[in-house]
Amino acid sequence: MSDRTDDQAVTIRALLWRLGRAVFGDRAGLALFLGTLCVVTATWRAGVFINDNFTLVWTLEALSEGRAWIAPAGESAYLAPGTNTRAGVIFGRNYGQVVAALPALWLLQAIDAILDLRIALAAAWHLLALAFVVQLGRLSGYRLESQLGGSVLVGTSFLLNAAIAQSFVSVSVYTLALQVTTAVAAALLAVVLYRLVTLRHGRKAGVVAGAAMVLVTPISLWATIPKRHVLGALIAVGVLYAFARSRESNGAVSVPVLGQAPVYRAGAYALIGLWAWVHAAEALFMFVALLAVDIPTAPSNDRRSLAVVAAAFALSLVPLLVTNSIVTGEMLRPPRAMGERGLTAPAQENLTSSGGGDSSGTASGIEGLFGALGAGSVGVVIAQVVSITVEGVASFGNVESLYRTYVASSVEGIQQNKSRFLGINLALLEPAPVLGACIAAVVGGVHAGHERLRATLDATDALAVLFGVGFVLIYNGKLPLNTQVTVRYLLVLYPLGILLLARSATVRGLLNTHRSELVWSYTAGVAVGGQLLVAYLVIGQYAVGEAARIHALLGVVLGIAVAVTSTASAFDERARPVAAVALGLAGAAGTVFFLLATLSHFAFVGEYVLPVAGALSDLLSAVG
Amino acid sequence: MHPGRVAVGGVVCIVLLVTAATATPLWNVPEPGSDSATLGNGTATVSVVSTPEELTIEPGRQGGGTYYLRVPDATVNISERNGNPILTYKIDIDGLGKSRSSVHGVADLGTGQKRLSIERLSLDERELDEDGQYTATVSLILRENGEKRVLYNESMPVEVQR
Numbered sequence: 001m002s003d004r005t006d007d008q009a010v011t012i013r014a015l016l017w018r019l020g021r022a023v024f025g026d027r028a029g030l031a032l033f034l035g036t037l038c039v040v041t042a043t044w045r046a047g048v049f050i051n052d053n054f055t056l057v058w059t060l061e062a063l064s065e066g067r068a069w070i071a072p073a074g075e076s077a078y079l080a081p082g083t084n085t086r087a088g089v090i091f092g093r094n095y096g097q098v099v100a101a102l103p104a105l106w107l108l109q110a111i112d113a114i115l116d117l118r119i120a121l122a123a124a125w126h127l128l129a130l131a132f133v134v135q136l137g138r139l140s141g142y143r144l145e146s147q148l149g150g151s152v153l154v155g156t157s158f159l160l161n162a163a164i165a166q167s168f169v170s171v172s173v174y175t176l177a178l179q180v181t182t183a184v185a186a187a188l189l190a191v192v193l194y195r196l197v198t199l200r201h202g203r204k205a206g207v208v209a210g211a212a213m214v215l216v217t218p219i220s221l222w223a224t225i226p227k228r229h230v231l232g233a234l235i236a237v238g239v240l241y242a243f244a245r246s247r248e249s250n251g252a253v254s255v256p257v258l259g260q261a262p263v264y265r266a267g268a269y270a271l272i273g274l275w276a277w278v279h280a281a282e283a284l285f286m287f288v289a290l291l292a293v294d295i296p297t298a299p300s301n302d303r304r305s306l307a308v309v310a311a312a313f314a315l316s317l318v319p320l321l322v323t324n325s326i327v328t329g330e331m332l333r334p335p336r337a338m339g340e341r342g343l344t345a346p347a348q349e350n351l352t353s354s355g356g357g358d359s360s361g362t363a364s365g366i367e368g369l370f371g372a373l374g375a376g377s378v379g380v381v382i383a384q385v386v387s388i389t390v391e392g393v394a395s396f397g398n399v400e401s402l403y404r405t406y407v408a409s410s411v412e413g414i415q416q417n418k419s420r421f422l423g424i425n426l427a428l429l430e431p432a433p434v435l436g437a438c439i440a441a442v443v444g445g446v447h448a449g450h451e452r453l454r455a456t457l458d459a460t461d462a463l464a465v466l467f468g469v470g471f472v473l474i475y476n477g478k479l480p481l482n483t484q485v486t487v488r489y490l491l492v493l494y495p496l497g498i499l500l501l502a503r504s505a506t507v508r509g510l511l512n513t514h515r516s517e518l519v520w521s522y523t524a525g526v527a528v529g530g531q532l533l534v535a536y537l538v539i540g541q542y543a544v545g546e547a548a549r550i551h552a553l554l555g556v557v558l559g560i561a562v563a564v565t566s567t568a569s570a571f572d573e574r575a576r577p578v579a580a581v582a583l584g585l586a587g588a589a590g591t592v593f594f595l596l597a598t599l600s601h602f603a604f605v606g607e608y609v610l611p612v613a614g615a616l617s618d619l620l621s622a623v624g
Numbered sequence: 625m626h627p628g629r630v631a632v633g634g635v636v637c638i639v640l641l642v643t644a645a646t647a648t649p650l651w652n653v654p655e656p657g658s659d660s661a662t663l664g665n666g667t668a669t670v671s672v673v674s675t676p677e678e679l680t681i682e683p684g685r686q687g688g689g690t691y692y693l694r695v696p697d698a699t700v701n702i703s704e705r706n707g708n709p710i711l712t713y714k715i716d717i718d719g720l721g722k723s724r725s726s727v728h729g730v731a732d733l734g735t736g737q738k739r740l741s742i743e744r745l746s747l748d749e750r751e752l753d754e755d756g757q758y759t760a761t762v763s764l765i766l767r768e769n770g771e772k773r774v775l776y777n778e779s780m781p782v783e784v785q786r
Contacts, residue, residue, distance in 0.1 A: 542685065
């Protein structure tokens, strides 16, 4: 009897071990997952950030009750952004994302039934933190020290949190479930980026890339906001990883029944198919990019491989087609193709406390695309893709809005936000000035010479570039846009940007030869610079729009400094220490932005999940 | 026994036990008159210590025609609390149709000297008159068992700085 339970225990352990290997790759991947989850949820506020979060919350509520529509249509019915009305009922949006949140919802509902949700979530956070510290100890060889130190720290912190914890006042489990899902997606995104970089440049570069993406880019800010953008970034980087694996040796994996099959290649297509369930237009552009790179570079395009790939892709589209027939009544018309409430919905989104927005959106390229998808004609779809591409390329003629979107934002550029939120919309570079080093990556690559560049670049790089270009083409004409906050439509450019830095010999060189300068300037930047900024912003009682301008200015200055010094370091070794310090400080600015945005500027959103984070936030607002 | 494992296991047990202890339906019976008493039920003695002396609408530092009215904190002294009456700190700007308030359960505030604050009001340039001079009413109101008691209610000029 006991032998049998022992055997079972061994099998379960082996199974967990294999599952862990499949998801995280190795212990470093697991540590990165746990660490990311802890960081992004440390300042987690349970609540709605943007008006259209409501749409997702209500859609989840509806699905959990077994229906697809969120409310009966009527004159008094509130039409949340992105909803569609058909057959007398209002439908939600992003069904794929909402379905992904169901397991988290069931878990939370079960916990809520018996325990105090606030304490239970604090407990879960602390158990994750303990697991993270223990894994870190095993990785670094300080196993006993981390176990003892971690126990003391985590135990104390938990008791402190439990002592000051008060039950949530008005927090919906539906919001929490959506937030848990996006936070897990952000952690998986860090893991996938780590594994992708590790394939080419080894574990160390991989860990730095994964951790940097979380700590110095706004991925962490969006990780607990129930929007699709973090999930989209996860899908994009996931496709890149699957694609890179499919190009290894022969790229085939042995599968039961099928035998040798191009599993990774099929997986890349299937991920895109699943994304179509959330945002069909983005998925379509990713599909076109993948097709363009995959077919010419595949290890083999024999009939059997193509059949496996096509079957996987077709299967992954089933949820989309089922949802379409329920919501729009036509299998080939995605929800976003109905009415004008397609991608123009952003114009209606507003930060929660600013109330509803106007619904004056004009149909343009992307809505046309949805219409074409509805029409189901391949020719029309291609024509629309071409027209969006042409429109996207044409939008590059507007140099001012390019500058305002990618480099330095302006208050006057986006006036739709209510006055107190005027100025909160940052450009791509501002919240993550390390991306300034992308210039160095490109210039350094070109400087290394044509031959060398051709030897290092591979099909995965081409796909990454096409993904970036695809997203830019879709959205560029509309940007800068209100409530983009950190150009959230192009959030995928942050992991792709970090990938570019990781692929750059110039940037990796800085990391190898000047690590201590980097680490010290980053640490000092966060600890000292962060406190100075807190003193300046908090004591000066800056409103969120005003504070954002300070971050913007800091971000642009540091971003340019990084661009100049790291580019110089590609030509002259003497510039390297300076470039390393600039990179460290730019990273610190990104981290401080995340901390201040979540603890101070956007503190009015919802309730802090960790009681100590709430107390810290109160303290910051009381100083002034 | 490995000391590290013991420590980790111990903390995991503590975390789980404390969490399990919050499964309130099992034994916790709320006491009448406790801190969690219904908001609005109860009494307290509240004296006003300080209130704003001047109010100024200032241009926002981000520009773009945004203006802010930052209302200074009011200080009150709370004693002899019973239950959880409601204390409201409020400002009305006549002529702008704007008002903002903060509502506090006195039980949450506790006794002694307490500061009450109101979130800053944001205004658009277009809402403000050319030679803006407004009057604001600042008030502190205590609600005990449904009875409203005005602790402070004064009108004062609001200056617009351009």
